[in-house]
Each structure stands twice: as C-alpha cells, then as structure tokens.
Amino acid sequence: MKTLTKAATTGLLFGVGGVYLALVGLLEMMQARPIVFGAVNLGQAVLALLALACGAVAARDAGPAFARAGAGLLGGLLAGALMALLQVIVATVPLQGMFIAASPALRNMLAFGFAPGPGALAMLLGGGIGGLAGAVLAVSVPSLRRAIVAGAAAVVIAGVFQELIQLMIQYEGIIGWIRDFVYTWQGLRPQGAVAIFVIAGGTSLVLSHRSSAGHVPSPDQRRRRRFISAGVALLVLVLMPLLAGAYIGEVLMLVGLYILMGMGLNLEVGLAGLLDLGFVAFFAVGAYTTALLMSGSSIGLLHLSYWEAMPIAVLVSILGGVLFGLPVLGVRGDYLAVATLGLGEIVRIVVLSDFAAPLLGGPQGVLDIPKPSIGSFELGSPVKLFYLTLVCAGVAAFIAWRLENSRLGRAWEALRDDEDVAQALGVNLIRSKLLAYGLGAAFAGLGGSIFATMLGSVYPSSFQLLISINVLALIIVGGMGSLPGVVLGAIALIGLPELLREFGEYRYLFYGAALIVMMRWKPEGLWPSEVRSRELHAAAGEAEPVAAMEPG
Amino acid sequence: MAEASLLLCRRLTRRFGGIAALTDLDLEVASGAIHSIIGPNGAGKTTVFNCITQNLSPTSGEVWFRSDRIDGLTPDRVAAAGISRTYQNIRLFRNITAIENLLVGMHLHVHSHWWGAVLGTPHTKREEARAHAEALKLLHFIDLAGRGDLLARNLAYGEQRRLEIGRALATRPKLLLLDEPTAGMNPHETSRMMAFIQRVRAEFDITILLIEHQMRVVMGMSDRVTVLDHGAKIAEGTPPEVQGDPAVIEAYLGVKSAAPTAARDHAASLLGAAASER
Numbered sequence: 150m151k152t153l154t155k156a157a158t159t160g161l162l163f164g165v166g167g168v169y170l171a172l173v174g175l176l177e178m179m180q181a182r183p184i185v186f187g188a189v190n191l192g193q194a195v196l197a198l199l200a201l202a203c204g205a206v207a208a209r210d211a212g213p214a215f216a217r218a219g220a221g222l223l224g225g226l227l228a229g230a231l232m233a234l235l236q237v238i239v240a241t242v243p244l245q246g247m248f249i250a251a252s253p254a255l256r257n258m259l260a261f262g263f264a265p266g267p268g269a270l271a272m273l274l275g276g277g278i279g280g281l282a283g284a285v286l287a288v289s290v291p292s293l294r295r296a297i298v299a300g301a302a303a304v305v306i307a308g309v310f311q312e313l314i315q316l317m318i319q320y321e322g323i324i325g326w327i328r329d330f331v332y333t334w335q336g337l338r339p340q341g342a343v344a345i346f347v348i349a350g351g352t353s354l355v356l357s358h359r360s361s362a363g364h365v366p367s368p369d370q371r372r373r374r375r376f377i378s379a380g381v382a383l384l385v386l387v388l389m390p391l392l393a394g395a396y397i398g399e400v401l402m403l404v405g406l407y408i409l410m411g412m413g414l415n416l417e418v419g420l421a422g423l424l425d426l427g428f429v430a431f432f433a434v435g436a437y438t439t440a441l442l443m444s445g446s447s448i449g450l451l452h453l454s455y456w457e458a459m460p461i462a463v464l465v466s467i468l469g470g471v472l473f474g475l476p477v478l479g480v481r482g483d484y485l486a487v488a489t490l491g492l493g494e495i496v497r498i499v500v501l502s503d504f505a506a507p508l509l510g511g512p513q514g515v516l517d518i519p520k521p522s523i524g525s526f527e528l529g530s531p532v533k534l535f536y537l538t539l540v541c542a543g544v545a546a547f548i549a550w551r552l553e554n555s556r557l558g559r560a561w562e563a564l565r566d567d568e569d570v571a572q573a574l575g576v577n578l579i580r581s582k583l584l585a586y587g588l589g590a591a592f593a594g595l596g597g598s599i600f601a602t603m604l605g606s607v608y609p610s611s612f613q614l615l616i617s618i619n620v621l622a623l624i625i626v627g628g629m630g631s632l633p634g635v636v637l638g639a640i641a642l643i644g645l646p647e648l649l650r651e652f653g654e655y656r657y658l659f660y661g662a663a664l665i666v667m668m669r670w671k672p673e674g675l676w677p678s679e680v681r682s683r684e685l686h687a688a689a690g691e692a693e694p695v696a697a698m699e700p701g
Numbered sequence: 702m703a704e705a706s707l708l709l710c711r712r713l714t715r716r717f718g719g720i721a722a723l724t725d726l727d728l729e730v731a732s733g734a735i736h737s738i739i740g741p742n743g744a745g746k747t748t749v750f751n752c753i754t755q756n757l758s759p760t761s762g763e764v765w766f767r768s769d770r771i772d773g774l775t776p777d778r779v780a781a782a783g784i785s786r787t788y789q790n791i792r793l794f795r796n797i798t799a800i801e802n803l804l805v806g807m808h809l810h811v812h813s814h815w816w817g818a819v820l821g822t823p824h825t826k827r828e829e830a831r832a833h834a835e836a837l838k839l840l841h842f843i844d845l846a847g848r849g850d851l852l853a854r855n856l857a858y859g860e861q862r863r864l865e866i867g868r869a870l871a872t873r874p875k876l877l878l879l880d881e882p883t884a885g886m887n888p889h890e891t892s893r894m895m896a897f898i899q900r901v902r903a904e905f906d907i908t909i910l911l912i913e914h915q916m917r918v919v920m921g922m923s924d925r926v927t928v929l930d931h932g933a934k935i936a937e938g939t940p941p942e943v944q945g946d947p948a949v950i951e952a953y954l955g956v957k958s959a960a961p962t963a964a965r966d967h968a969a970s971l972l973g974a975a976a977s978e979r
C-alpha cells in the first residue's frame with residue numbers, strides 16, 4: 150500500500166514537472182537542439198529522462214523485483230497520463246492567451262506527431278515503458294547501469310555540443326575521417342551516436358570490471374586518482390581556448406572570474422561561516438579602483454599601468470572588506486545575510502548617486518581603460534586575459550589552501566561551528582572575522598580588476614545582487630569549504646548555462662532546480678571538502694592500533 | 702589549604718529579566734583545589750560559570766582571578782588570562798576532527814601569522830610542528846590516540862566528553878571549569894570520569910572548579926564544596942561539613958525541615974553512602 154502511494158505520488162510529481170517544463174516553453178525550445186540529427190532532439194531526451202527517473206525513484210525501496218517493476222510502471226503511467234492530458238487540453242482549449250508556450254507545435258511534440266487521441270495513447274504508453282525501464286535500470290547490476298548511463302551521457306554531450314566539438318576537430322587525415330563518420334554538418338549521425346554509446350559504455354564497463362576484480366582502492370589511491378583527474382581537467386582547461394577559439398575563451402574567462410570570486414567567498418562562507426550576500430561590493434571596489442587608476446578619460450586619476458593598478462585595487466578591496474565587516478561584527482546567522490545584502494546594495498547605490506558622480510562617473514561609468522601588457526605584448530583578447538585569470542585563480546587557490554591549513558583557518562572553522570566556544574578558547578572574534586572579510590574581498594577585488602580591464606569600461610549596472618547570488622550558489626553546489634568544489638561549481642553554474650545560450654532566460658530556473666536537487670540528494674556538494682588527516686599524517690606508517698578503551 | 706585563593710567572586714549577581722539566576726554569591730577557590738559546586742537543577746550553577754568566563758556579563762558584583770579583575774573582559778581575554786571551561790551539553794566543533802579541536806584549543810599558544818602560513822615560512826612550520834606534537838600528546842592523555850582523525854561528531858559520547866576536557870586543557874589554563882562532566886553517564890562511567898579528573902589535576906597541576914548535579918559523586922574527591930539553591934549559597938565547607946547540613950538535605954529533597962524522618966534518613970544515607978564509596 151505504501152509502495153503504491155509512493156509510486157503514485159512520484160508519478161504525479163514528475164508529471165507535474167513535465168507539464169511545467171512544457172508550459173514555460175522549455176520543452177519546445179529544447180526540441181530545437183538536436184542530439185542525433187533527424188532522430189532525437191534534446192526535448193525528447195528530456196521527456197525520456199523524466200520517465201526513466203520517475204520509474205527509478207518510484208521503484209526505490211519498493212521491495213521485491215516485481216513490486217519495483219510495478220511501481221516504476223505505475224509512476225511512469227501516471228506521469229505520462231498527466232502529459233497526455235496536457236496535450237489533449239492544448240488541442241481542445243485555446244490556452245495560448247494564458248500560456249504562450251501552449252502552441253500547436255508543443256501539442257504536436259507531446260503527441261509525437263499523431264492526432265490528439267492516438268497521441269495521448271502514445272504518451273501514456275511511452276510514460277509506462279519509460280517508467281518500467283527506469284525501474285529495471287535501477288535494480289540492474291550497478292556496473293551495467295553505470296555503463297548505460299555513461300554511454301547515454303556521452304551521446305547527449307556529443308550531440309548537444311556538436312558545434313563546439315566540431316570546431317575543435319577541424320583537421321584532415323584520421324581525425325577528419327572520424328569526424329565525418331560521427332558528424333554531419335548539422336549534427337550527430339545515428340552511426341556516430343551508436344559508436345559513441347558503445348565506446349563510452351564499454352570503457353565504463355571495463356573500468357568497473359577492473360576495479361571490482363582488483364582490490365578496493367585505498368583512500369590514498371582514490372585521492373591520487375582524484376587529483377590526477379583534476380590535473381587532466383586543468384590541462385583541458387588550459388588547452389581548450391587554443392583548440393576551440395574565442396567564444397570558448399570568453400566563456401572560460403567568465404568561469405575563471407567566478408572561480409576567483411568563489412575562492413574569496415569560500416573563505417568567508419565556507420570556512421568562517423559568515424554568510425555574505427553583499428559580496429559583489431568587493432568585486433565593484435576592485436573594478437572601480439582599477440578603472441579610476443588606469444582610465445585615460447577625464448575622470449581617470451593616475452593613468453597607471455595594469456600591473457601598478459592591480460595591487461592597489463586589491464589593497465583597496467581589502468580595506469573595503471574590513472570596513473564592510475565592521476558594522477556586521479556582532480550580527481549572526483540569518484540576520485547577517487540580510488545585513489550584508491543591504492551593505493552590498495549601498496555600495497551600488499552610492500556609485501550611482503549624484504554625490505559620487507563627479508568622482509565615479511555615475512551611470513555613465515568609467516570608460517577608456519587600457520589592456521594590460523607585458524613589455525610590448527598586449528593581453529588584448531579574452532583568451533589572453535583568460536590565461537591571466539587562470540594564473541590569478543591558481544595563486545588564489547594556493548593562498549586559500551595554505552590559509553585553510555593554518556592557525557587562522559582552524560579558527561575560522563571553529564567560528565563556523567560555534568562562535569561562543571571559539572571565543573572562550575581564546576579566538577579573537579573581531580580579528581578573525583575582519584580577516585575573513587578582508588581576505589575574501591581581496592580575491593573578489595582581483596576579479597573585479599581583471600573584469601574592468603577586460604571590458605575596458607565599468608558601469609554601476611554591472612554589479613548587481615545576482616553576482617553575489619551566483620557566487621554563493623556555485624559554492625553551495627560545488628561543496629562548502631572545498632576548493633575543487635569552487636571550480637566544479639563555477640563550471641556547472643556559470644560555464645554550462647553560457648554554452649547553452651538559447652536557454653538563457655531559463656538560467657535561474659536551472660539554478661533553482663540545481664540547488665533543490667543538490668540540497669535534497671547531495672547537500673555536501675559535488676566535491677565535498679575532505680577531512681584532513683593530521684594525526685596519522687606525521688606518523689604515517691606507524692599505524693597505531695586503536696585503543697578502544699571507551700567507557701560506554 | 703592555606704594557599705592563596707586563585708579565583709574570587711564577590712557579590713556576584715545575574716538577573717534574566719525579572720528572574721534572579723544568581724544573587725550576591727561570594728565564592729573563593731583555593732589554588733590547587735578541586736572545588737565542587739552542587740545544587741539542584743536550575744540552582745544557578747551554570748550561570749556562575751558563564752559569569753566567570755564572561756560568556757554572560759554579571760549584572761553586578763566582581764570577579765577576580767589571581768590579582769586581576771576579569772569581569773568586563775571579553776571571553777577570549779579571560780581564556781588568555783588562564784581560565785578554560787567545558788559545557789554541560791557538550792559543545793565540540795563537530796565538523797572538524799578531534800585533533801583539530803585540540804589545535805583550536807592551542808590557538809593562544811601557536812605563534813604564527815596568516816601571511817607566514819601563506820608564504821610557508823620556517824617559523825610557521827616550526828610552530829605548526831610543535832603544536833602538532835603537543836596535540837598528539839594531549840590526544841594520548843585523553844585516551845583518544847588513534848581516533849584523532851575522526852570528525853568530533855563521530856566520536857562516542859564518553860570520548861566527546863574527554864575531548865572537550867582535552868580541548869580546554871590545550872589552552873593551558875590555571876583554572877579549569879567543568880560543567881557536569883558526568884551528565885548522562887552510568888555509575889561505572891561516572892567513577893572512571895572522576896578518576897580521570899583527578900589525573901588531570903595531578904598531571905597538569907591545575908585548579909578545578911567542578912559542577913555536579915548528583916552530590917554523592919563529588920563527595921569523595923572534593924577539597925571543598927559549595928551548595929547553591931535558587932541562585933544563593935546555602936552551605937559551604939568540606940564534604941563532611943556539607944553532608945550534615947540540614948539546609949542541604951532540605952534543598953535536595955525539596956522538603957521542609959518538618960519532613961518525615963524517613964526521607965531525612967534516606968538523604969543522609971545517600972550522602973553517607975557516597976562518602977564510603979571512595
């Protein structure tokens with residue numbers, strides 16, 4: 150009975166989710182992105198994914214195999230029924246006055262091209278089959294399941310990002326031959342999709358077979374593997390703009406800036422537990438300081454070079470961070486979020502005000518900021534600036550990593566867990582908190598400084614609250630207090646939406662969904678911060694037997 | 702115990718709104734002693750600790766430690782002066798490891814700056830290595846060797862209690878305040894904890910002010926006992942002196958002095974039994 154209710158509610162929930170995606174217009178838009186040219190598009194893939202996930206979730210904890218299959222089937226059928234109902238309603242009732250997306254094209258898609266009646270039946274059937282398949286997949290051998298998921302994911306990536314990938318492999322010879330086998334100019338060929346599925350799935354199978362045949366990897370090995378994969382990812386990051394050109398360079402540049410800011414906010418929120426919604430203020434301080442020091446326009450102050458302006462901008466940002474921290478020293482928890490929100494807005498409004506206009510340029514901003522140059526080599530393009538950002542992010546990561554493992558970092562972590570106790574142990578709250586704000590601000594200011602020289606101009610409208618929220622969101626998704634998490638979070642929340650540009654208006658829908666999913670299933674983030682082993686760190690090898698002399 | 706007093710509270714008072722949690726308390730803790738504060742729930746024992754460590758500021762009254770007045774300081778300055786405490790409900794830093802908890806406790810005695818850590822200066826490395834060695838020693842003392850890399854929240858209850866004491870010791874206090882260290886323990890665990898506390902005093906050569914709810918527990922090991930009820934001191938002295946005090950028996954049983962003799966006998970036997978238990 151409980152299984153039944155759960156399957157039914159799951160089905161209804163997923164159905165409602167599908168209806169929602171359809172009515173906001175996302176499904177129809179996804180339909181325009183082919184995965185396999187002429188065969189499968191992103192919209193259909195998402196529908197299939199919904200049905201599969203619905204079946205898998207409905208079947209979870211449902212007991213014996215047949216019960217699970219039944220639960221998956223029921224969930225899928227119900228979800229399909231809702232979608233079918235939507236299709237029939239769209240066909241019969243003129244809904245478009247209310248929902249602009251409820252178009253004949255949507256109906257056509259939801260009916261798989263059939264008339265309303267047979268279309269509804271097809272959707273119902275499709276939902277049922279998908280749910281059943283999801284349930285079966287959920288109970289199947291883990292290695293097989295992983296292989297299928299890996300294969301499907303590879304096909305989706307190869308299809309959705311076909312333009313980018315094709316751009317990267319414009320070569321003759323063997324690479325050209327492979328390209329022509331896998332892709333046409335418009336997209337993935339069916340034969341290419343099959344090949345990719347087989348290769349990715351097969352690789353996954355081989356890997357999981359190898360790891361299950363051998364011994365279980367020790368934590369040390371796992372760590373090493375993790376860091377090797379991180380190194381490979383970094384290498385790809387470095388080479389990517391060279392291979393993929395300016396557009397990717399711009400996207401990566403943006404990702405790099407967010408990584409830089411993420412490292413800074415991570416000190417505040419991730420380590421010291423000081424929730425900060427006004428973080429964009431430091432970014433603005435860095436950008437404006439750089440702009441004023443470098444600008445060739447009439448409000449430019451000193452016409453410094455970038456290498457002179459940047460350190461000053463960072464110092465001013467630190468000062469800004471400390472001044473920002475002072476009024477909120479005694480504020481805790483939720484109140485802190487609200488107070489910092491206010492402070493961040495104040496900075497933007499001050500910049501916009503008539504009072505500061507003669508100095509900061511008001512809404513017109515500061516123009517004519519030169520690019521940095523090394524000797525006669527000018528870092529003019531976004532790709533070149535991306536490398537500057539990458540170097541800065543590397544330095545920032547190093548500093549953050551060293552701080553994390555220091556006396557100050559421990560004091561921050563203590564503060565995060567219990568402020569009163571930390572103070573009772575001798576931690577100076579004022580000093581530690583101001584250092585967190587100041588050092589966090591330094592990273593954001595550095596980001597702002599690069600931002601200013603990249604755009605060549607700064608305007609108050611560039612420093613919206615949304616930037617603060619983006620940075621916070623990427624830390625949460627990546628994993629609070631985790632440096633690799635910052636990188637992953639920035640790629641997932643900043644890079645990915647940038648690559649899927651046509652869905653730009655749905656960006657925050659995606660954010661919301663990503664945050665909810667993360668909080669529900671993986672609250673510790675994509676790459677959680679690791680527990681440092683310090684006791685056995687020094688005395689490695691001499692693994693002391695645990696003296697389990699525990700009273701009770 | 703003719704030594705000079707280490708801690709002196711004078712007419713210490715703390716009110717919460719209209720409620721007086723503590724009224725005109727005079728308390729003198731002799732150097733090197735194990736001094737216990739007992740009293741029923743809500744008597745104001747924890748409030749005494751909060752007022753000493755300045756987690757709460759006293760409404761009125763004075764707190765002297767050695768020859769300095771410490772009321773009005775911030776808690777971190779009190780810690781630096783040499784007072785450290787544990788909490789009735791364990792308050793570890795739950796999301797960091799056991800050894801990191803100890804290292805936070807050493808905060809006052811690790812002399813390095815954040816920029817030294819960023820640059821990796823030899824001085825910082827030396828300080829870290831020294832702190833690490835000291836933390837290992839402490840970990841061994843609190844019987845947690847081999848468990849140091851576990852997150853504090855994953856330790857067993859008794860381990861958490863000892864870790865909290867270890868963390869307090871890491872600040873190198875002259876006066877250690879323990880708030881009901883045996884709360885939630887069975888009699889066997891309780892007697893082990895009491896033995897451990899005596900070991901702490903011997904090894905670290907410090908003064909201990911101990912709060913206990915069950916008075917029999919501390920009778921055997923206290924040099925001096927102060928009894929609180931309704932925020933005021935109702936008795937003070939050596940354990941035998943306090944045990945015989947009618948006001949104490951009354952406070953513990955919540956009966957008027959005209960109470961049936963059976964109850965009095967029961968209370969007396971309770972106290973007496975504790976004395977013979979040592």
Ligand SMILES: Nc1ncnc2c1ncn2[C@@H]1O[C@H](COP(=O)(O)OP(=O)(O)O)[C@@H](O)[C@H]1O
Binds near residue numbers: 744748
């Ligand atoms: N922070 C506080 N706010 C309000 N009342 C408090 C606070 N702390 C303690 N009290 C009150 O003060 C009295 C003494 O509490 P406490 O010192 O915790 O007693 P004990 O530790 O002896 O059990 C109780 O009546 C309690 O309700």
Ligand SMILES: [Mg+2]
Binds near residue numbers: 789
């Ligand atoms: Mg108490």
